[in-house]
Amino acid sequence: MKPLIPGPTYHEMLHPETLPEPFRARAAAALTNELDPANLFNITWRKPDGGIRYVVLPKELTGVEANILVLTARWFPSGSHKVGPAYSTLMEGELAGEISPGANVIIGPSTGNFGIGTAYVAHLKGYSAVVIMPEQMSAERYQRIRQYGGELDLTPGSESDVILVLERTEAYKKDPRNKILAQFELLPNYRFHRYVTGRSALEAAQAHGNGHVAAFVAAPGSAGTLAAGDEIKARFPDAVVCALEPKECSTLFNCGRGTHRIEGIGDKMVTLIHNVLTTDYVELIHDDDCVMGLDLLECRQPLVERTLGISDGSLGGLRGLFGISGICNILGAVRMARFLGLGPDDNVVTIATDGFDRYPSVLANLAERAGTPDDAGLNSRFEKIFRGGGDAAEILDVRPREQKDRLFGYKEEVWTAFHYSRPYLESMKSQSFWDAEYDRVGAIDAALARARHE
Ligand SMILES: Cc1ncc(COP(=O)(O)O)c(C=O)c1O
Structure with missing residues (x-):
């Protein structure tokens, strides 16, 4: 085909x-x-000159000796790396002969960026698309989906109400013309991030410190991005992988299930494609630290530079690169480096899934609800957010067997309700399941190359 x-x-x-x-x-x-x-x-992840797109954060900003590398995704088509899993899932479906333009409508269950990626890729490939997402996400997200011709089907609530999105998606499955790009369930999301993001992260780290990756830190939504950690561990088995959660919705940490402000992450579940075997730590980040941290880096740079004694304008180079979950990932990476006692030879890699263009409305809301403090107030905000947090009570070691059993239990609870069989879920308890899924990359690539010639 x-x-x-x-x-x-x-x-x-x-x-x-x-x-x-x-x-x-x-x-x-x-x-x-x-x-x-x-x-x-x-x-x-590459620039036209072939290099990986990432920044190394100034040490005056991070306050830690380790190198904190942030892969920056805002330059992906559609403005976020979530376009990669959307494209990969559609591409694999086309190759399998299950999806074709004209015959099918593409459905994207999402909290925003995957939906934007879905609407975008569907548009480029000549499909109609419906994005199912919660009604309280940033205004910029809906606007972008409409701009790409996507239809919106909104469910009640916000980021932490994704389960309602999944339930709504079930209704679409009844019409066989609807094809669901099920990011929380389907393995192309895992393949894209393990192969493309994981290897890009490894390449970026080569030029810094000892060239290894000591820690990979990412806040899961679908947990696709976390799959990069599997590739990093395959190369550096001592590397640790840390999943971040909003303190207000600490599902992996202790089954907490609240509402929060970090769009794209903290979806109140263990997703089907989350390989919990390779997650070593779960770390909690207060949601408003991320919103206020974004405000500090994006809108208060001169003040922050003065406070930190930065005179080379290096914070200016960061403007526009991060969204709220990007700040969450940065704070998580810094705090993890501190917790692990990492030094100047060590690299911690994390991700900025999207850029600031998705969030002016969120910062306008912050100003409305919290006001704008004077300089002294902003400095104490900075001190609390960028120098605080990360104590032992906020970091859970999930390597012990009982922690894995607990996480597998959460996964079963969600996914048996969505008709996944126990034997399938059981098979995910072995690393060989994930490696076999990853090993399919070569055959899929060969099939796509053949199809392009037909
Ligand atoms: C802004 C943002 N950050 C983080 C994530 C989490 O990425 P993943 O779904 O790969 O876990 C998402 C996912 O949609 C997102 O939109």
């Missing part, structure tokens, strides 16, 4: 320089027109 619009293999997303020349030239030309379908070939 020939896809209507061809796109890249997993390997080409990691190494776009290996794209066949006609695709490479079209991808470069498409950078000036977001809606050119050749942008599918720009789904990559």
